[in-house]
Amino acid sequence: MNEWLYVALFMIVGAIIPIGAILAGAILSPKKPNPIKQSTYECGIEPVGDAWVQFKVQYYIFALVFLVFDVEAVFLFPWAVKLGQLGLYAVVEGIIFISILVVGLLYAWRKGMLEWS
Amino acid sequence: MTPEKIIFLIVAGATLVSALMVVTTRNIVHAAFWLIAALFGVAAIFAILNAGFIAVVQVVVYIGAIAILFIFAVMLTRKDLRDTSAQQNRNWQAGALIAALTFGGLAALFQSWEKLSVAAPAIPSSFDAVAELGSQLTSPSAYVLPFEVASVLLLAAMIGAVYIAFTRK
Amino acid sequence: MEFLNNHLLSLILFTPTIAALILLFLPSKEFALLRWSALSASLIPLGLTIYLWNSFVPDQAGFQFQESYLWYEAIHSTFHLGVDGISLSMVLLTTLLTPLALLASFKITDKVKAYFILFLLLETGMLGVFLALDLLIFFVFWEIGLVPMYFLINQWGSANREYASLKFIIYTMGGSLGLLLGIQMLGVLFGTYDLLALYQRWNALDSGSLLLGLPVHTVKTIAFWAFVIAFAVKVPIWPFHTWLPDAHTEAPTAGSMLLAGVLLKLGAYGFIRLVLPFYPLESKVFAGALAFLAVAAIVFGALSSYAQTDFKRLVAYSSVNHMGFVVLGVAAAGLSAGTTDAHLALNGAVLQMFNHGLSSAGMFFLVGVIYERTHTRNLNEYGGLFPLAPIYGGILIFTSMASLGLPGLNGFISEFLIVRGSYPVLTGYTAISMLGLFFTGAYILKGLRDVLQGPLNERWAHGEHKFTDVNLREILVMTPLMILMLVIGVAPAWILDVINKAVVALF
Amino acid sequence: MIPLSWYLFFSAALFTIGLFGVLTRRNVIAILLGIELMLNAVNVNLVAFWRYGDVAAMTGQVFAIIVFAVAAAEVSAGLALVISVYRRSNTVVAEDLDLLKF
Amino acid sequence: MDFLNDPLKVTAEWLEGIFGAWGMNAAFAHVLVVFLGVLLLLVLLMVVDIFLVWMERKVVSRFQDRIGPNRVGPYGLIQPFADIIKLVIKEDITPNGADRALYNLAPILSMMAVLMVWAVVPIAPVILGTDLNVGVLFLIAAGAIGTLSIIMAGWGSNNKFALIGGFRQVAVMVAFEVPMLTMLLIPTIFAGSMNMNAMIQAQDKIWYFVISPLGALIFLIAVIAELGRAPFDLAEGESELVAGFNTEYSGMKFGMFYAGELLHAMTFGGIWAILFFGGYRFFGLEQVSPFLAAAIFLAKALIGYWIIMWVKYTMVRIRIDQMLAFNWIFLTPLSFVLLMVTALMNALLRGTPSWVYGIGMFFSNVILAWLALEIARSVSRKEREKIEGAKPLAEAHH
Amino acid sequence: MTTELLIWLIPLPPALAFFLITLVTNKNKALSHSLAIGAALLSWLAAMIVFFRAIRVEHFGERPFASSINWFPTGATWFKIGVLIDPLSALVLFFVAWCVLMIFLYSVGYHNFGQPQGAHDRAGLPPHGALQHGHAVPSVEPLYSRFFAFISLFAFGMLTLVVSDNVLIMFVGWEIMGLCSYLLIGFWYGKDSAKNAAIKAFLTTRIGDVFMLLGIAYLYSAAQTLSFREIFSEQVLHTLAIIPSGVFGLSAAGLIGLLLFIGTIGKSAQFPLHVWLPDAMEGPTPVSAMIHAATMVSAGVYAVLRMFPLISLDEKTMFIIALIGGFTALFAATIAIAQNDIKRVLAYSTISQLGFMIAALGIGAYVAAAFHLVTHAFFKALLFLGSGSVIHGMEHGVLHTNNHALDPQDMFNMGGLKNKMPITFWTFLIGGFALSGFPLVTAGFWSKDEIFAEAWSRGHLIVFSVLAFAAFLTAFYTMRQITLTFLGEARTEEAKHAHETRWTMTTPLIVLSVFAVTFGWLGIPEHFPLLGGILPNWFHEFIGGTLAHHPEAAEFSPIPLIVSLIVALGGLALGYFAYRHVKTPQEDKLQLNFLKNKYYIDELYEAVLIKPANWLAENIVYKLMDMTLINGFLHLFGPSTKGVGSVIRNYFDIPIINKFFGDGSADLTYWFGGKLTRTQTGKIQQYLLYSLIAIFVIGGLAYWLLLA
Structure with missing residues (x-):
């Protein structure tokens, strides 16, 4: 039996519970929509402009840096698991691996790209 | 089934x-x-x-x-994120044809290959894929070079992407 | 511990490199951070060396803590490291002087990061030469040491630095061309670069046979001179010495400290590690010539030093003078190999290398201290500074006396051993070298006289040029040096025993 | 037991769909989405062959991971280019971006 | 083998026997039993979640020197149920122009992301969903789904405050996920496995907190940021962004976000305990009974949760630029350095007696922490000087 | 405590005092001098214990106190160092300990301890005095602590030299004293004269030292040991005596002895290396006493005494020694009679007296030389300290009149000090008489007499007569000095206002004057008329025991006694009568230019040695050899390489490589590329489509043609 089936069950049940709760709410709660109620909430004033505002490029950069380190971690997890049985060379390889990426982080930092401004 | x-x-x-x-x-x-x-x-x-x-x-x-x-x-x-204008370019028929051709070609190739229906071998109970991956990724006789090169690749991607995307006013 | 013991030498060798790499990533404006990081990083090899010294077993013949890694398999070169008593003392000298030189460089404000990185790389280069047991590795580190020093002189030197740095690098590289050829020849002939193997096989060659179409004897003579010239340039011995005053004078203070303190020892170390064991016969035949050059270095070095009006140049020439004694010891050892005379002469030579490392580094530092305050090196412009800087004066006198070879301080022991070792075999040369010893006193006293004594030059007494005494940092630089000078002068057994056993085992 | 061919056909289909997307979508980002699909198809193949070949030889998985790294690099650099291009020429339509023509 | 020693298995076999007697396919019966078990576990968790609402309110009021809910039921214990009833019968409003599919999917995914984590959490040696050998990484995967739900909510609401709030939240989450990931590697190195149960088993001699205090600390900080709780709760900074990504939600959908957040915090309290405090271990007590072990685990999780609350109600909110700067130029580099140091020390100290290993590790951590603080302090002093040095100029303009 | 351990400890207190003063107590004058004097006292105590233990041992010469330890390895063996107290070193230890202690005590007063700081005093210059309550009073030396540090180190060097059991450590002490003499002579380094004198002293003695080092090296390699006891074994001495050295026909022992003796020439200021000593009077007076009377110059003689068994093996060496000693004795005495500076007179007299000892050694009069060494140390220290006291008294006068132009050391500025400074006068008188060899009561008489007796009985008549003439001159210039200084009327206002110095200065004078009288009584010859035999000739017994072959005392002969009486009394009388009424230097008939200028030897050295050496160093070695020849040769490389390079560039690189290959291929590519640009539409999807179509076409063809 594939162990992932359990995981799938957890996910299914994990989805069923909120769905059930929301459905319960949908059944039990009143429904009296009107345009004012359904307008978007903007601190109580009239909605101004479009909801889609232009975003800072920093969002992209953070996500990008995160992506890179995420992939890095993917490589490092097998390394870490096996580290106890491997020699020093493996540690050094890992350190080189990390250091190379830290260079990227430093680059981004030194270029001021990690600042929120 | x-x-x-x-x-x-x-x-x-x-x-x-x-x-x-x-x-x-x-x-x-x-x-x-x-x-x-x-x-x-x-x-x-x-x-x-x-x-x-x-x-x-x-x-x-x-x-x-x-x-x-x-x-x-x-x-x-x-x-405008709700932009729902046509998303296909003028050559989409040609593209579809090529895609279909590709799938057809691949399918045709599969047909002529006899090992297609082999059964998956059983995985030994003591086999730990992650640990095995770990040792292969760090073993000089296996994949340590791809491992390190991957970090260089990621570094290059990061620096490049950051540099391209970020332009100070 | 296991790991530490098994990789001690590599750790000592590469810690500075790693530190240099780490430094690369530190912010270049954070001067204090850079300085302290570099200093503390350089203390690690020192600590390891002290540990190495304690774990070292002098009574055990041969090289200890050997490490051997696959390196350049195609040409059978291995990354082979090891120490014996001779290299051990040199390693100690290097790892001791580097932190001091770094501490001495705290006043540097120009391109600080690059400066400290170069220094740490320089340390690896120097240590590599002393630790290498493979000719190719030896040569690689030999050349590696040049590059940081070139930049140190070229970037942080004083007025005439372009000329000095160019002269330095071209001269030493030119000198080592022959060495490279010689090493390649050995490597090609024997299919290995390993020193231990070569010691045996090179000397076991039948002298009657032909080699490369020439009699073995001829080949060996040529190779001998190729080696000798490379090392002679580095030591340097007369007449290959003129790069030295220029380089030393133009280098930044800490650069001169290491240049005189360690880099010169590379040449002398080459003589002891390579020339004597590889060419016992030639060393005997040409001992006279070598001794002549050595004595020329001693006498002319002392005279030239005496002729200087530039304080730093005076100290620089003193290196020629002092290192001449090392070569004299080597020549005597070559001539009398196997006898007590040889052992004494070599003991003296190695100890003299160590001692000169201490005293010349100290002298250069002190010159640097005075230069930093007065911005002149001209002896005639000083005068009577003693009352303004009594501590500085005391330290200067102490260090000068160590350099002069005052009994009770370190230099005397080594000079005495060399004189004693060479007297029976090279009587005439030794006697002439006494002339140099006399002029050593003359130029040292000249320096002291012009700096400290006489009526006070009022220019330094007041105002913006006011000469201030040494500060705590500068005292800290000198303290280990002075303690070692005194300790070796009073109780030299701890270091001489280590050297002696290696020397006896080797020669 | 699922035969190997199922995976191959699945991966071929996925690849083809991705290819179609790449060839026909106007939006550059959408092209990149197609490329992701293609890369995933490749990964399915790699892992399937690992599973159906010698399990102890991790080549398939190793290269699947490398593909992840490549995908990450491709996406980050690609999207950065898209953003940069958008900032300059205010469009993300692939056909409009023909500055490199003769 | 009886119920008290292995309750899950005994119950499962009993139920499977019954279903089999009904003529059900054995495999299907197994799945059904598991399904029921999972359902039971998760429903219990929801109950705990309700209790958490009460606890949160009680604790926060104590921090703020008030009593908190005390009218409905003893100590106000029934209060959360009243809240639930309120939420259930509240009108569910979908704003104009919302992307309905995503808008509705978001709260479900948010809850699911939390609940699915429990698939790999060992509550007691034998009470656990599944023994995944990639357990630690699974946490991150679940977190990814949580992140997704926030984007969906922010985008689906068709509200710029929700969108900005959601994006900021995501930016913070991905930023702090880097040190978190890195710190997950440290127990992995120690235990030699990503399996959570194996990690707990490996902490038989010493808790990982002792040999990697810095790691535990960084992990905690990252978790707090990941949860979006104070001091990293700017995404829902009421004053500037209304309520963040869930501005437009109401009724039970909002309730899902709210409950999800609390349960998430408790879950991560538990995971912190597993990774660094021996999970259900407590000086051999866990061997007495699986129920006792579960109780120990729950207690540790609640203590972890309490610490998170403590931080939340003690610290002031940090501006987003400060927060991200803190992460990218301090926490992330530090965590990488710590990882390298830990790996290196682990290799160097391997084979030494465990007390040497422990002391070596501990001190390497402490020294590193000290160095990091010193560097940070000197850098910030420089920054401050730069700012203060510029001040007189600004004053001159007055 | 065992005696051996005690001996090891003798030199240590002053060394410790040196380090403590320099490193710790430098700022505190009282603490510094207490440390120094305390250390000297400790050493003195230890020395006395050792000395009195030594004299109680029967046949001490055969069973000396000795102990040694390993110092450093030399191949398979170890070089040992150790201590050795035999009769000779015990005796030297005795007087060194006494003199050192007295001089230390004296220095406290000499440097005006307890007086205020002078307002215009500068470190490195003698103090000018201070104003206190409106009166000019002497001011304390600015570098007071430093002085005590230096003399402590000096004492350490001397004591080390004395207790050492081998040549090398003796040399160590020797050189440390050299350094200290450099530092102390140059103590007032702010004065150019002091600075130059210091360097002159160091370098002149260093000439001797390098020869000595060579001698040590030779000795070590020839005897394989440097330990005195091993060298003086029959076997080693025999070997050394028969090996030829190959130089001047000397045996190895002879050459070694000669080389070592050159060291002595430097240290004991014998001709021709005597020039440094008179100049060394630039140092403070306690220094003069210490260096130039009691200890350092004695070290030279001590070294010859020490190495006597070795040196005496070769006749030629002995001849040279006797020659130099005798010549120096006379030569220096002649200069002394024309000097006006009170200390310079004493300096030349020191040179002369040392010549006496060296000459005595040269003729083999071992015991006599040792005897004179001890007595001379006492009375010459006394005289120097006394002269210092006089100068100090004169400085009082100078402060009173405020006439700083006046030289307080010039004897013609003095006169009549007898009444002003009675203690100084009487002690000086005792010292002066001892120096002159005033019969019977003074120690100088007995020691000098013994030298005459030995010279006479060994038949060295030339030496005898030279020394006798020198002794006559000695008595003459001594009395001249006493007369000019103390007797008669005060010649200047300052002399009138001179007054006696403080107890710290006078006490040492008294103590030393006691020794200057009584010490001679220990060595009265057995057969001396009347007095012989009252006291046993203990000295001869004791010191003679040092040598393996106990030397016989010279037979008594009246001739040397009579000669001795005549020269001493005659010289004294002549001196008194000739200078009784002399008022100004012009009246002094003996102020001959060549005597006053010391036979122009300094000028000769300057012209013959120093100037050429400077010229050689600067112009030949540095400028010509290094800068012009070697560097010039090196500088040739640059232009020549550049020339070759430019030829290659102009005739090969540019026309062939660049023009033909480089530019040609570029042109070709350019043309071809231009034709292909048309295919670039800039649309990536088109590219992809085309390339896929191409793949299908090519793949289909390949499949069709190759596989099917």
Whole structure:
């Protein structure tokens, strides 16, 4: 039996519970929509402009840096698991691996790209 | 038809449908979310293939990071995100033809290959794929070079992308 | 511990490199951070060396803590490291002087990061030469040491630095061309670069046979001179010495400290590690010539030093003078190999290398201290500074006396051993070298006289040029040096025993 | 037991869909989405062959991971280019971006 | 083998026997039993979640020197149930122009992301969902789904405050996920496995907190940021962004976000305990009974949760630029350095007696922490000087 | 405590005092001098214990106190160092300990301890005095602590030299004293004269030292040991005596002895290396006493005494020694009679007296030389300290009149000090008489007499007569000095206002004057008329025991006694009568230019040695050889390489490589590329489509043609 089936069950049940709760709410709660109620909430004033505002490029950069380190971690997890049985060379390889990426982080930092401004 | 096959077919079907939605839906944001669904399906395929690590990594990397990157990029490049004008270019028929040809060609190739129906070998009970991966990735006689090169690749991508995307006023 | 013991030498060798790499990533404006990081990083090899010294077993013949790694398999070169008593003392000298030189460089404000990185790389280069047991590795590190020093002189030197740095690098590289050829010849002939193997096989060659179409004897003579010239340039011995005053004078203070303190020892070390064991016969035949050059270095070095009006140049020439004694010891050892005379002469030579490392580094530092305050090196412009800087004066006198070879301080022991070792075999040369010893006193006293004594030059007494005494940092630089000078002068057994056993085992 | 061919056909289909997307979508980001699909198809193949071949030889999985890294690099650099292009020329339509023509 | 020693298995076999007697396919019966078990576990968790609402309110009021809910039921214990009833019968409003599919999917995914984590959490040696050998990474995967739900909510609401709030939240989450990931590697190195149960088993001699205090600390900080709780709760900074990504939600959908957040915090309290405090271990007590072990685990999780609350109600909110700067230029580099140091020390100290190993590790951590603080302090002093040095100029303009 | 351990400890207190003063107590004057004097006292105590233990041992010469330890390895063996107290070193230890202690005590007063700081005093210059309550009073030396540090180190060097059991450590002490003499002579380094004198002293003695080092090296390699006891074994001495050295026909022992003796020439200021000593009077007076009377110059003689068994092996060496000693004795005495500076007179007299000892050694009069060494140390220290006291008294006068132009050391500025400074006068008188060899009561008489007796009985008549003449001159210039200084009327206002110095200065004078008288009584010859035999000739017994072959005392002969009486009394009388009424230097008939200018030897050295050496170093070695020849040769490389390079560039690189290959291929590519630009539409999807179509076409063809 594939162990992932359990995981799938957890996910299914994990989805069923909120769905059930929301459905319960949908059944039990009143429904009296009107345009004012359904307008978007903007601190109580009239909605101004479009909801889609232009975003800072920093969002992209953070996500990008995160992506890179995420992939890095993917490589490092097998390394870490096996580290106890491997020699020093493996540690050094890992350190080189990390250091190379830290260079990227430093680059981004030194270029001021990690600042929120 | 074993339960396994049924599950596979369901997952594969859902994945392919999601994939089709990715390439056909007009709303680019929806396309991104459909992509997530498709990638999740692929993760499930990996799980069915007993490649648990790859499956989790698929979720972590694709859904946790790449998809978010896509969504951010979409947000950054649209003035109106509900833009639902035609998303296909003029050559789409030619593209479809080529795609169909590709699939046909591949299918034809599969047909002529006799090992297609081999059974998957049993996985030894003591086999730990992650640990094995760890030792292979660091062993000088195996894949240490790809391992290190991957970090250089990521470094290059990061520096390049950061440099390109970021222009100070 | 296991790991530490097995890789001690590599750790000592590469810690500075790693530190240099780490330094690369530190912010270049954070001067204090850079300085302290570099200093503390350089203390690690020192600590390891002290540990190495304690773990070293002098009574055990041969090289200890050997490490051998696959390196350049195609040409059978291995990354082979090891120490014996001779190299051990040199390693100690290097790892001791580097932190002091770094501490001495705290006043540097120009391109600080690059400066400290170069220094740490320089340390690896120097240590590599002393630790290498493979000719190719030896040569690689030999050349590696040049590059940081070139930049140190070229970037942080004083007025005439372009000329000095160019002269330095071209001269030493030119000198080592022959060495490279010689090493290649050995490597090609024997299919290995390993020193231990070569010691045996090179000397076991039948002298009657032909080699490369020439009699073995001829080949060996040519190779001998190729080696000798490379090392002679580095030591330097007369007449290959003129790069030295220029380089030393133009280098930044800490650069001169290491240049005189360690880099010169590379040449002398080459003589002891390579020339004597590889060419016992030639060393005997040409001992006279070598001794002549050595004595020329001693006498002319002392005279030239005496002729200087530039304080730093005076100290620089003193290196020629002092290192001449090392070569004299080597020549005597070559001539009398196997006898007590040879052992004494070599003991003296190695100890003299160590001592000169201490005293010349100290002298250069002190010159640097005075230069930093007065911005002149001209002896005639000083005068009577003693009352303004009594501590500085005391330290200067102490260090000068160590350099002069005052009994009770370190230099005397080594000079005495060399004189004693060479007297029976090279009587005439030794007697002439006494002339140099006399002029050593003359130029040292000249320096002291012009700096400290006489009526006070009022220019330094007031105002913006006011000469201030040494500060705590500068005292800290000198303290280990002075303690070692005194300790070796009073109780030299701890270091001489280590050297002696290696020397006896080797020669 | 699921035969190997199922996976191959699945992956071929996924690849083809991705290829179609790449060839026909106007939006550059959508093209990149197609490329992701293609890369995933490749990964499915790699892992399937690992599972159906010698399990102890991790080549398939190793290269699947490398593909992840490549995908990450591709996406980050690609999207950065898209953003940069968008900032300059205010469009993300692939056909409009023909500055490199003769 | 009886119920008290292995309750899950005994119950499962009993139920499977019953279903089999009904003529059900054995495999299907197993799945059904598991399904029921999972359902039971998760429902219990929801109950705990309700209790957490009460606890949160009680604790926060104590921090703020008030009593908190005390009218409905003893100590106000029934209060959360009243809240739930309120939420359930509240009108569910979908704003104009919302992307309905995503808008509705978001709260479900948010809850699911939390609940699915429990698939790999060992509550007691034998009470656990599944023994995944990639357990630790699974946490991150679940977190990815949580992140996704926030984007969906922010985008689906068609509200710029929700969108900005969601994006900021995501930016913070992905930023702090880097040190978190890195710190997950440290127990992995120690235990040699990503399996959570194996990690707990490996902490038989010493808790990982002792040999990697810095790691535990960084992990905690990252978790707090990941949860979006104070001091990292700017995404829902009421004053500037209304309520963040869930501005437009109401009724039970909002309830899902709210409950999800609390349960998430408790879950991560538990995971912190597993990774660094021996999970259900407590000086051999866990061997007495699985129920006792579960109780120990729950207690540790609640203590972890309490610490998170403590931080939340003690610290002031940090601006987003400060927060991200803190992460990218301090926490992330530090975590990488710590990882390298830990890996290196682990290799160097391997084979030494465990007390040497422990002391070596501990001190390497402490020294590193000290160095990091010193560097940070000197850098910030420079920054401050730069700012203060510029001040007189600004004053001159007055 | 065992005696051996005690001996090891003798030199240590002053060394410790040196380090403590320099490193710790430098700022505190009282603490510094207490440390120094305390250390000297400790050493003195230890020395006395050792000395009195030594004299109680029967046949001490055969069973000396000795102990040694390993010092450093020399190949397979170890070089040992150790201590050795035999009769000779015990005796030297005795007087060194006494003199050192007295001089230390004296220094406290000499440097005006307890007086205020002078307002215009500068470190490195003698103090000028201070104003206190409106009166000019002497001011304390600015570098007071430093002085005590230096003399402590000096004492350490001397004591080390004395207790050492081998040549090398003796040399160590020797050189440390050299350094200290450099530092102390240059103590007032702010004065150019002091600075130059210091360097002159160091370098002149260093000439001797390098020869000595060579001698040590030779000795070590020839005897394989440097330990005195091993060298003086029959076997080693025999070997050394028969090996030829190959130089001047000397045996190894002879050459070694000669080389070592050159060291002595430097240290004991014998001709021709005597020039440094008179100049060394630039140092403070306690220094003069210490260096130039009691200890350092004695070290030279001590070294010859020490190495006597070795040196005496070769006749030629002995001849040279006797020659130099005798010549120096006379030569220096002649200069002394023309000097006006009170200390310079004493300096030349020191040189002369040392010449006496060296000459005595040269003729083999071992015991006599040792005897004179001890007595001379006492009375010459006394005289120097006394002269210091006089100068100090004169400085009082100078402060009173405020006439700083006046030289307080010039004897013609003095006169009549007898009444002003009675203690100084009487002690000086005792010292002066001892120096002159005033019969019977003074120690100087007995020691000098013994030298005459030995010279006479060994038949060295030339030496005898030279020394006798020198002794006559000695008595003459001594009385001249006493007369000019103390007797008669005060010649200047300052002399009138001079007054006696403080107890710290006078006490040492008294103590030393006691020794200057009584010490001679220990060595009265057995057969001396009347007095012989009252006291046993203990000295001869004791010191003679040092040598393996106990030397016989010279037979008594009246001739040397009579000569001795005549020269001493005659010289004294002549001196008194000739200078009784002299008022100004012009009246002094003996102020001959060549005597006053010391036979122009300094000028000769300057012209013959120093100037050429400077010229050689600067112009030949540095400028011509290094800068012009060697560097010039090196500088040739640059232009020549550049020339070759430019030829290659102009005739090969540019026309062939660049023009033909480089530019040609570029042109070709350019033309071809231009034709292909049309295919670039800039649309990536088109590219992809085309390339896929191409793949299908090519793949289909390949499949069709190759596989099917």
